[in-house]
Amino acid sequence: MNGVLEVVSDPLQYSFMMRALAVSVLVGVTCAVLGAYVVMRGLAFMGDALAHAVLPGVVIALLIGLSPFAGAAAVGIAVAIAIGYLTRRTGLSEDTTIGILFAGLFALGITLLSASDGLSVNLEDLLLGQVLGVSTTDVYITLGMAVLVLGILYFFHKELVFTSFDPVGAEVIGIPTKFLSYLLLVLLALVIVIALQAVGLILVMAMLVTPAATAYLMVRRFMPMMVVGGALGGVSAIVGLYLSFYFNIPSGAAMVLVATGFFVTATALRRRVV
Amino acid sequence: MTFDPTNALTMTNVMVQFGDTVVLEHVTATLAAGTLVGVVGPNGAGKSTLFNAIAGLVPLEQGEVLVHGLPPEKVRGRLAYVPQKEDINWRFPLTAREVVLLGRVHKAKRLKNPNSNDRNLVDECLHRVGMWELQNSLVSELSGGQRQRVFVARALAQEADILMLDEAFSGVDFASQETLVSALRELRDEGKTILLATHDLTRLSERFDTVLCINRHVCAVGPPDTAFTPEVLEELYGAHGVTFSERGHSH
Numbered sequence: 001m002n003g004v005l006e007v008v009s010d011p012l013q014y015s016f017m018m019r020a021l022a023v024s025v026l027v028g029v030t031c032a033v034l035g036a037y038v039v040m041r042g043l044a045f046m047g048d049a050l051a052h053a054v055l056p057g058v059v060i061a062l063l064i065g066l067s068p069f070a071g072a073a074a075v076g077i078a079v080a081i082a083i084g085y086l087t088r089r090t091g092l093s094e095d096t097t098i099g100i101l102f103a104g105l106f107a108l109g110i111t112l113l114s115a116s117d118g119l120s121v122n123l124e125d126l127l128l129g130q131v132l133g134v135s136t137t138d139v140y141i142t143l144g145m146a147v148l149v150l151g152i153l154y155f156f157h158k159e160l161v162f163t164s165f166d167p168v169g170a171e172v173i174g175i176p177t178k179f180l181s182y183l184l185l186v187l188l189a190l191v192i193v194i195a196l197q198a199v200g201l202i203l204v205m206a207m208l209v210t211p212a213a214t215a216y217l218m219v220r221r222f223m224p225m226m227v228v229g230g231a232l233g234g235v236s237a238i239v240g241l242y243l244s245f246y247f248n249i250p251s252g253a254a255m256v257l258v259a260t261g262f263f264v265t266a267t268a269l270r271r272r273v274v
Numbered sequence: 275m276t277f278d279p280t281n282a283l284t285m286t287n288v289m290v291q292f293g294d295t296v297v298l299e300h301v302t303a304t305l306a307a308g309t310l311v312g313v314v315g316p317n318g319a320g321k322s323t324l325f326n327a328i329a330g331l332v333p334l335e336q337g338e339v340l341v342h343g344l345p346p347e348k349v350r351g352r353l354a355y356v357p358q359k360e361d362i363n364w365r366f367p368l369t370a371r372e373v374v375l376l377g378r379v380h381k382a383k384r385l386k387n388p389n390s391n392d393r394n395l396v397d398e399c400l401h402r403v404g405m406w407e408l409q410n411s412l413v414s415e416l417s418g419g420q421r422q423r424v425f426v427a428r429a430l431a432q433e434a435d436i437l438m439l440d441e442a443f444s445g446v447d448f449a450s451q452e453t454l455v456s457a458l459r460e461l462r463d464e465g466k467t468i469l470l471a472t473h474d475l476t477r478l479s480e481r482f483d484t485v486l487c488i489n490r491h492v493c494a495v496g497p498p499d500t501a502f503t504p505e506v507l508e509e510l511y512g513a514h515g516v517t518f519s520e521r522g523h524s525h
Binding site for chain 1: 369
């Protein structure tokens with residue numbers, strides 16, 4: 001018994017591990033709760049694209065001495081709105097406009113990064129996360145963002161459920177469906193920004209989609225899906241971080257592998273009702 | 275402008291255009307409150323667009339829509355919409371009861387759970403459409419006719435005066451269509467105005483008080499027996515429609 005306790009408590013002697021744990025759990029839970037909407041509304045590709053598209057925002061923010069959170073959030077929100085605008089303006093399908101912006105902005109980010117010497121970040125950290133390096137300020141920012149996102153989801157819960165299920169009926173009854181669609185994209189951008197530290201931009205999509213999809217296999221209703229998904233996301237983050245500590249593997253990859261393991265298990269164990 | 279209890283809908287020279295395409299034009303009709311109206315026309319005739327125009331969701335190029343004498347924006351909540359099944363995200367896991375409860379959203383207090391009034395009303399609405407026993411089933415697991423009745427219950431929970439059902443018969447078997455119509459007839463008897471869009475010409479005269487035949491413009495409006503002349507049918511469906519209908523009436 002003692003051994004197990006030590007396995008759990010040993011890493012927590014290090015303050016960097018405490019900070020990493022706090023950020024990881026917040027990211028895991030928030031991503032998965034918002035992920036319930038991502039899965040139900042088919043926004044997975046949008047999430048992946050936003051994650052890549054915020055790269056130039058992060059780089060520019062660092063170059064001019066702002067918080068990378070601010071840069072990423074600004075670009076994320078702008079991209080979320082631009083996708084809606086371009087789709088309406090050009091008549092192209094949404095996945096096409098997403099693809100164009102996603103790749104174009106990612107390329108811009110890489111170019112800016114390689115052109116600017118002396119920046120304190122490197123591409124690998126952004127791609128894969130660097131949760132062991134987060135500062136106390138990062139922890140507070142992450143906490144603030146998580147509270148903001150979860151609070152907004154709670155505040156607009158009924159309306160978001162209505163528009164996600166029946167957009168036309170919702171509009172007729174007077175719910176501002178367009179505003180809520182943009183709001184979800186903005187929340188997605190904010191969550192991606194905090195998730196970048198933990199899992200990096202390549203693996204953000206997994207934290208958004210995998211725990212929520214696993215929950216969908218496990219429970220029949222939407223609220224339980226958010227709760228179970230959030231729990232799975234949090235547990236994946238904790239277990240992943242410990243695996244990363246003991247086996248010296250990248251933390252983001254470890255978290256995603258744990259989440260994926262849950263999904264595979266849930267799929268295998270699933271007994272179809274009826 | 276004041277509330278007009280007798281005329282549920284007044285459309286005057288309504289024109290709707292998407293880009294360069296005219297979807298509806300010269301739509302003029304008055305529909306009395308407490309009638310069951312069949313909105314009939316082929317696919318692509320503009321039935322859904324007409325509903326959207328009535329709900330104030332699409333801008334009118336010309337003309338005017340009045341709902342009980344008032345512009346649509348002023349009567350949000352009095353109108354209820356039962357979308358066609360393609361417009362619903364069936365993956366979203368909601369039970370029949372949860373869908374009916376959505377009808378209370380615009381009246382509910384923010385962050386509050388439904389109060390006992392809401393719950394009682396939802397109970398009553400589920401009973402009235404005969405969906406009480408299935409209230410905890412996911413709507414995605416219900417049949418087409420059952421789903422329609424759940425949405426009608428939602429419209430009732432919303433306490434709407436006017437119900438618009440888009441392609442309500444598609445994917446619904448004949449017996450369930452009849453069940454739906456008799457449920458709607460009861461609501462009509464209580465003074466609700468019901469518009470049901472369909473491209474199905476089966477038993478129109480038995481089912482509806484009034485038919486509004488549209489194919490980009492209003493081809494006819496009135497009681498089914500008088501409005502539905504062979505000329506109107508041909509305008510709606512071409513010569514093929516006429517032969518179909520003659521065969522239908524021959525027995």
